[in-house]
Amino acid sequence: MSAGSGAGAPPAGGRGRRAFVVVPVLAFLALAALLYVRLYSGDPSALPSALIGRPAPDLTLPALGGLKGDDGAVPGFSRADLATGEVTVVNVFASWCAPCREEHPSLLRLKESGVRMFGLNYKDASENARRFLGGLGNPYQKVGVDPGGRAAIEWGVYGVPETFVVDGEGRIAFKFVGPLTDDAVEKTLRPQIEKARAANQRPAAAS
Numbered sequence: 001m002s003a004g005s006g007a008g009a010p011p012a013g014g015r016g017r018r019a020f021v022v023v024p025v026l027a028f029l030a031l032a033a034l035l036y037v038r039l040y041s042g043d044p045s046a047l048p049s050a051l052i053g054r055p056a057p058d059l060t061l062p063a064l065g066g067l068k069g070d071d072g073a074v075p076g077f078s079r080a081d082l083a084t085g086e087v088t089v090v091n092v093f094a095s096w097c098a099p100c101r102e103e104h105p106s107l108l109r110l111k112e113s114g115v116r117m118f119g120l121n122y123k124d125a126s127e128n129a130r131r132f133l134g135g136l137g138n139p140y141q142k143v144g145v146d147p148g149g150r151a152a153i154e155w156g157v158y159g160v161p162e163t164f165v166v167d168g169e170g171r172i173a174f175k176f177v178g179p180l181t182d183d184a185v186e187k188t189l190r191p192q193i194e195k196a197r198a199a200n201q202r203p204a205a206a207s
Contacts, residue, residue: 056155063075067138094122094129100132119142
């Protein structure tokens with residue numbers, strides 16, 4: 001009778017093997033659900049960055065060789081150039097990036113409105129980057145090159161294009177992921193620029 005009552009019960013080893021398979025699957029599904037909620041609840045362009053409120057990376061980016069502006073050669077930039085008291089927009093771009101081409105007219109209009117803008121040219125060939133800016137127009141006062149992608153890692157870049165607002169003391173105030181549109185500039189980026197400008201003025205007003 002004892003043998004008969006145990007005949008229909010699954011072997012203990014079988015239950016263990018099933019648990020070994022099911023638990024990792026459940027854990028993966030839970031993690032995927034969490035990532036989905038974090039990415040798609042709210043504004044996907046405003047992904048969190050550990051650098052918000054911290055100084056921009058202490059890097060010196062060389063100039064894009066051969067790039068000329070109204071005042072001669074367009075220089076590269078360093079963190080010191082971002083800490084001159086003026087709010088700066090840093091845009092990460094590449095000539096091979098189709099969304100960069102799409103957002104470029106919005107960057108030109110932003111420049112025309114008086115916003116200081118630097119470009120970080122990511123993993124690009126110099127001649128291609130010069131052709132890109134020569135054909136579409138150059139919205140940047142300074143352009144630093146990052147041929148190996150090391151600077152982008154320091155800036156916490158997920159991919160191109162990305163745009164940062166840096167306050168007058170060289171701290172990263174805001175990060176926008178993805179191509180800018182005129183609507184995104186007016187509703188998202190420009191308010192962050194004005195917020196950073198207002199923060200710059202508060203200490204001077206208090207004194």
